Amino acid sequence: AQTVTQSQPEMSVQEAETVTLSCTYDTSESDYYLFWYKQPPSRQMILVIRQEAYKQQNATENRFSVNFQKAAKSFSLKISDSQLGDAAMYFCAYRSGAGSYQLTFGKGTKLSVIP
Amino acid sequence: DVKVTQSSRYLVKRTGEKVFLECVQDMDHENMFWYRQDPGLGLRLIYFSYDVKMKEKGDIPEGYSVSREKKERFSLILESASTNQTSMYLCASSPAGLYNEQFFGPGTRLTVL
Numbered sequence: 414a415q416t417v418t419q420s421q422p423e424m425s426v427q428e429a430e431t432v433t434l435s436c437t438y439d440t441s442e443s444d445y446y447l448f449w450y451k452q453p454p455s456r457q458m459i460l461v462i463r464q465e466a467y468k469q470q471n472a473t474e475n476r477f478s479v480n481f482q483k484a485a486k487s488f489s490l491k492i493s494d495s496q497l498g499d500a501a502m503y504f505c506a507y508r509s510g511a512g513s514y515q516l517t518f519g520k521g522t523k524l525s526v527i528p
Numbered sequence: 529d530v531k532v533t534q535s536s537r538y539l540v541k542r543t544g545e546k547v548f549l550e551c552v553q554d555m556d557h558e559n560m561f562w563y564r565q566d567p568g569l570g571l572r573l574i575y576f577s578y579d580v581k582m583k584e585k586g587d588i589p590e591g592y593s594v595s596r597e598k599k600e601r602f603s604l605i606l607e608s609a610s611t612n613q614t615s616m617y618l619c620a621s622s623p624a625g626l627y628n629e630q631f632f633g634p635g636t637r638l639t640v641l
Contacts, residue, residue, distance in 0.1 A: 458632040520570040
C-alpha cells in the first residue's frame, strides 16, 4: 500500500517570504498523480496544485510551485511571497494511475504566516 | 462553481444511535467520497462510490455503511454510533478521470456521547 509522509507537523513563515513544505511517498508504481490540498481554518479543503508523475516539468500555479523528484519520491510545495491567507493545513496526497480513485493523504502540515 | 454540501456542520449523538450523514453535489460528478479527519492522522477514506448504487470500501470501513440511490447524493450511515467515531467527516466529489481534483464539502463535526 502506498504511504505519504509529511515530516513537518507545523511550520511558520514571515509574510512575503518563501516557505517549502515537504512530502515524500512510497510506491512501486511508475504511473501516479500527486496533489497538494489546502484547508484554511473552518473552511473547505481546496486543491492547490497537482502533478502527473510522467511529466518531468514541475507544476506551477501563481505563487505555488512544486519540486517533484520522482527518483527520490519527493513532492515538496513551495509558496512564494507568503500571504496571511496562506495560513492553513496543507495535505499532500497520492493517487495511483492504475485505475483507483482513492486518494492517500499525508497527515498534514499546519502553516502559520507571521505578519 | 462546484458545490458540495453536507447536511449538518455539527451533530451530537448518543452511543448506540443510528446516524445519517448526508452529502449532496450539484455538478453531476460520477465519484463521491466519505473521509474521516482526525488530528495527527490526516484524512482517511471510509467509502467511495463511482456510480449510483456502486460502492467500494476505503481504508477504514468498519462500523460504517453508505448509500447512493441518486447520483447527486451520498449518505454515510453509522449503524450504532460509538464514542470512537467522534470525528470530523468530510464528503467529496469528483468527475471521472484520475487527474481530476476532488471537491470537498464543509465537513460535519460529529460528537458521540
